[in-house]
Amino acid sequence: MTTSARSARSAVNSMPEGQVVDTETAQEFMAQALEKAEQAELGDIVAELERKSARFRELLAPASLSGLERPQLLGILRSTFATRRKADAILDVMGVDEVREAFGQLLYGPASTPVRFQVFVDSLSGFWGDVRLARKPPSGTDEADLHENVLCDLASELLHFTEPETRWLWTRWMWNPRAGTGALPLVIEDQYDLHGRGAGETYMKVGVAVAFVRATGEAAGFARFGVNSPFGIDVFLSCVYAVYMYTTLRLRMTQEFNKVVPQLPELSRRLLGVWKMEV
Numbered sequence: 001m002t003t004s005a006r007s008a009r010s011a012v013n014s015m016p017e018g019q020v021v022d023t024e025t026a027q028e029f030m031a032q033a034l035e036k037a038e039q040a041e042l043g044d045i046v047a048e049l050e051r052k053s054a055r056f057r058e059l060l061a062p063a064s065l066s067g068l069e070r071p072q073l074l075g076i077l078r079s080t081f082a083t084r085r086k087a088d089a090i091l092d093v094m095g096v097d098e099v100r101e102a103f104g105q106l107l108y109g110p111a112s113t114p115v116r117f118q119v120f121v122d123s124l125s126g127f128w129g130d131v132r133l134a135r136k137p138p139s140g141t142d143e144a145d146l147h148e149n150v151l152c153d154l155a156s157e158l159l160h161f162t163e164p165e166t167r168w169l170w171t172r173w174m175w176n177p178r179a180g181t182g183a184l185p186l187v188i189e190d191q192y193d194l195h196g197r198g199a200g201e202t203y204m205k206v207g208v209a210v211a212f213v214r215a216t217g218e219a220a221g222f223a224r225f226g227v228n229s230p231f232g233i234d235v236f237l238s239c240v241y242a243v244y245m246y247t248t249l250r251l252r253m254t255q256e257f258n259k260v261v262p263q264l265p266e267l268s269r270r271l272l273g274v275w276k277m278e279v
Helices: 003-013 023-033 039-059 070-078 081-094 096-108 113-125 128-135 147-162 183-187 199-220 232-252 255-260 264-271
Strands: none
Touching (some): 023 232, 039 147, 039 232, 081 096, 096 147, 113 199, 183 199, 183 232, 199 232
16 A cells, blocks of 8 residues: 555544535535536546546656656646646746656655655745746736645646546645635535645645545445546546536626536536647
8 A cells, every 4th residue: 555545544544433425415416417417428528537647647657757858748737727828837937857857756756645745836836936927927817826726736636647546636626725615625524624734734635535525426326427437536526616616607697608608528628637638
């Protein structure tokens, strides 16, 4: 068993007794999602995530990573939702060698997973002011995009898609600690605290919650999409977030604006980095 798997198992065993997943709410979210997308199409998204993972494992294997050049790294960054529009700026500011080194330390460094996760976020945070300048975003559009969240998204995608059975996804749309929002808190009970003392500890707490939702969802049937895949839980959570987003927009926005919001299958693909995948 890997260090991260042992840590997650320990966290599960030390939790207080009681229900972690709000099964009834989770099933209701899935029922609403299936009003907007066919079960088979959600299964197609799982298959696309399998292909993305296979490509990440190929490109980011130790023997391949050291030889990656800008086009391959650009494809990886553009296949991650949080960094898609920042990919060129990240490589311009950090350089190919620095990005490769950061990826290698995160994926294969000797420290535990939460430590590597924290080091990745901390080390790349120093570049983020320059990344913002390199992008030259329209005034007022980028400051709300907190770099810690972006780097956590990127770190979790690199880990999850190279080791999907033992590493999990943590993105802003799943759990945003600053805002206290996301798909996960919508389907787990209030007593489970997702907040950690840092990015690495939060990643581990999210992993425990994801493991519970996956196990409950597969048993109850709301996170099964026709294949035995670690990516079914990702699709389920993207559906939860999409339904939540549609409900919020319907209450707050005009009907004309709502018409331009992507339909659920496209939105799910965008959130999961497989919309017009580039790797």
